[in-house]
Amino acid sequence: MSVDAATVRRVAKLARIAVSEDDVPAIETELNAILGFVEQLGEVDVADVEPMTSVTPMAMKKRKDGVTDGDKADDIVANAPASEDHFFMVPKVVE
Amino acid sequence: MTEPTALTIAEARDALKAKTLSAGELTEAYISAIEAANGALNAYVAVTPDKARAMAKASDERIAKGEAGALEGIPLGIKDLFATEGVHTQACSHILDKFEPRYESTVTSNLWSAGAVMLGKLNMDEFAMGSSNETSYYGPVKNPWRKTGSNVDLVPGGSSGGSAAAVAAHLCAGATATDTGGSIRQPAAFTGTVGIKPTYGRCSRWGIAAFASSLDQAGPIARDVKDAAILLKTMASTDAKDTTSVDRDVPDYEAAVGRSVKGLKIGIPKEYRVERMPEEIEALWQKGIEWLKDAGAEIVDVSLPHTKYALPAYYIVAPAEASSNLARYDGVRYGLRVPGENIADMYEKTRAAGFGREVKRRIMIGTYVLSAGYYDAYYLKAQKVRTLIKRDFETVYADGIDALLTPATPSAAFGIADQDMASDPVKMYLNDIFTVTVNMAGLPGLAVPGGLSQDGLPLGLQLIGRPFDEETLFSVGSAIEKAAGRFTPKKWW
Numbered sequence: 001m002s003v004d005a006a007t008v009r010r011v012a013k014l015a016r017i018a019v020s021e022d023d024v025p026a027i028e029t030e031l032n033a034i035l036g037f038v039e040q041l042g043e044v045d046v047a048d049v050e051p052m053t054s055v056t057p058m059a060m061k062k063r064k065d066g067v068t069d070g071d072k073a074d075d076i077v078a079n080a081p082a083s084e085d086h087f088f089m090v091p092k093v094v095e
Numbered sequence: 096m097t098e099p100t101a102l103t104i105a106e107a108r109d110a111l112k113a114k115t116l117s118a119g120e121l122t123e124a125y126i127s128a129i130e131a132a133n134g135a136l137n138a139y140v141a142v143t144p145d146k147a148r149a150m151a152k153a154s155d156e157r158i159a160k161g162e163a164g165a166l167e168g169i170p171l172g173i174k175d176l177f178a179t180e181g182v183h184t185q186a187c188s189h190i191l192d193k194f195e196p197r198y199e200s201t202v203t204s205n206l207w208s209a210g211a212v213m214l215g216k217l218n219m220d221e222f223a224m225g226s227s228n229e230t231s232y233y234g235p236v237k238n239p240w241r242k243t244g245s246n247v248d249l250v251p252g253g254s255s256g257g258s259a260a261a262v263a264a265h266l267c268a269g270a271t272a273t274d275t276g277g278s279i280r281q282p283a284a285f286t287g288t289v290g291i292k293p294t295y296g297r298c299s300r301w302g303i304a305a306f307a308s309s310l311d312q313a314g315p316i317a318r319d320v321k322d323a324a325i326l327l328k329t330m331a332s333t334d335a336k337d338t339t340s341v342d343r344d345v346p347d348y349e350a351a352v353g354r355s356v357k358g359l360k361i362g363i364p365k366e367y368r369v370e371r372m373p374e375e376i377e378a379l380w381q382k383g384i385e386w387l388k389d390a391g392a393e394i395v396d397v398s399l400p401h402t403k404y405a406l407p408a409y410y411i412v413a414p415a416e417a418s419s420n421l422a423r424y425d426g427v428r429y430g431l432r433v434p435g436e437n438i439a440d441m442y443e444k445t446r447a448a449g450f451g452r453e454v455k456r457r458i459m460i461g462t463y464v465l466s467a468g469y470y471d472a473y474y475l476k477a478q479k480v481r482t483l484i485k486r487d488f489e490t491v492y493a494d495g496i497d498a499l500l501t502p503a504t505p506s507a508a509f510g511i512a513d514q515d516m517a518s519d520p521v522k523m524y525l526n527d528i529f530t531v532t533v534n535m536a537g538l539p540g541l542a543v544p545g546g547l548s549q550d551g552l553p554l555g556l557q558l559i560g561r562p563f564d565e566e567t568l569f570s571v572g573s574a575i576e577k578a579a580g581r582f583t584p585k586k587w588w
Contacts, residue, residue, distance in 0.1 A: 015462040018447035037521045038407040044480050051478035055537030056296045061338045075197035081432035088427050091438050
């Protein structure tokens with residue numbers, strides 16, 4: 001499998017990364033080099049092999065569904081590029 | 096008196112205990128060393144001298160009261176990936192501009208609770224994606240090592256390049272680092288330092304900017320095996336804030352250093368003898384085998400048949416997880432924001448400007464392999480291959496092998512802006528060919544210096560252990576260190 005210019009533009013859109021038309025050919029080449037490299041996995045027979053879901057055999061830890069923290073609105077918005085009254089400010093989303 | 100910065104952590108601990116040195120003096124010595132060297136090496140991206148002095152003062156007070164912790168007064172450098180409250184934490188990315196978290200990572204909290212002193216934040220590849228420290232927004236780190244008779248700048252490896260360079264150049268007593276595909280072990284090998292990636296789950300990942308969550312692990316880079324053991328003892332813990340953190344007591348790793356390796360079975364995996372491997376790497380591996388034989392270990396040839404598939408599988412799994420983890424950097428809650436015509440335009444412009452080339456490349460690969468219609472062919476397949484890679488290790492361990500010995504890297508350090516590496520991303524990825532299997536299987540791996548190349552550059556050996564058997568790695572690692580000696584760069588900076 002390999003990607004073409006249209007796929008590069010589609011993937012960039014999905015990844016929310018603006019890509020200029022001038023950059024598309026270089027990205028296409030790079031992505032194809034990486035995809036070409038991973039292509040060798042095709043040689044491996046994985047019939048009846050379970051995909052890995054946890055690298056260390058352990059039971060998933062569970063915790064009580066309780067409030068353990070809070071009242072940190074100042075901390076939470078402290079690093080925001082734009083905030084007002086403890087809200088994050090973004091460009092208008094709903095008309 | 097010996098220069099305080101020349102002391103290992105174990106030696107500094109003794110001097111502080113004997114009161115022949117104060118934490119304040121030790122910290123001042125490091126602050127001066129950083130001031131003098133950082134312009135040339137670029138190992139630190141933020142130095143925190145005021146904080147360091149305050150912490151050292153508190154250490155001296157605790158020492159006077161007889162309340163010293165395990166790392167009391169020991170000055171450390173922290174990789175920029177770890178959240179440190181109120182201090183530069185940007186994963187060396189433009190997209191986290193000015194980010195200063197209001198919280199502390201579990202690993203660094205453990206260090207400060209034990210009395211350690213923070214000198215500052217260390218340079219790294221952006222979001223830990225790289226093997227040369229050249230993807231950092233803050234520019235490359237220079238390796239304190241140069242070829243004999245050469246003044247050409249070399250990379251320190253990556254992604255923990257700042258950590259490795261700072262430890263090698265004595266700009267900190269030890270450093271924190273992280274390893275997703277080799278990011279502790281490869282830079283340790285390139286700088287003649289010791290680095291250990293513990294078993295997945297041994298160190299809490301809480302407060303460490305996530306790259307690939309099923310592979311990321313924190314660990315130390317130190318000057319010798321004993322110091323690495325001392326640091327890991329404090330860094331490791333069980334943490335309720337990380338559900339993959341393991342419920343096991345942390346052993347006394349230091350006690351394993353110097354323990355006899357007599358009768359241990361050391362496996363030599365034949366698949367690590369790769370095509371076009373330089374002769375001196377092969378010779379180094381052979382030397383390691385002889386040293387362990389001389390120390391009384393039994394050498395056994397073993398096979399890990401799926402080794403060659405670890406790197407391609409990694410370049411599906413890691414970018415896939417990264418594309419999901421890095422979705423949070425959108426210009427809304429922290430860091431850089433580039434204004435746009437609407438919110439989607441703002442996201443796209445912010446991410447285009449904020450991420451570097453390598454990070455964007457990996458996010459796009461990850462997005463592609465997870466996209467509709469490709470998930471089974473790529474991601475699911477890679478996770479199945481991962482099961483086979485882990486099974487290879489389980490088989491040799493079930494046969495009684497205690498640890499495996501391999502080279503740490505396929506070469507010594509290379510030049511900054513190497514043309515070959517720049518022209519083909521896959522060439523750079525091949526640096527991790529010996530280390531990445533360990534992350535894929537969640538195992539512990541230790542890099543320890545084995546000698547110098549013909550050009551006078553450090554070369555490292557790697558030991559791979561059973562899950563949660565870091566102790567064996569420390570004892571076998573110290574046997575190699577005893578035979579090989581320690582390596583310090585000649586100061587040119």
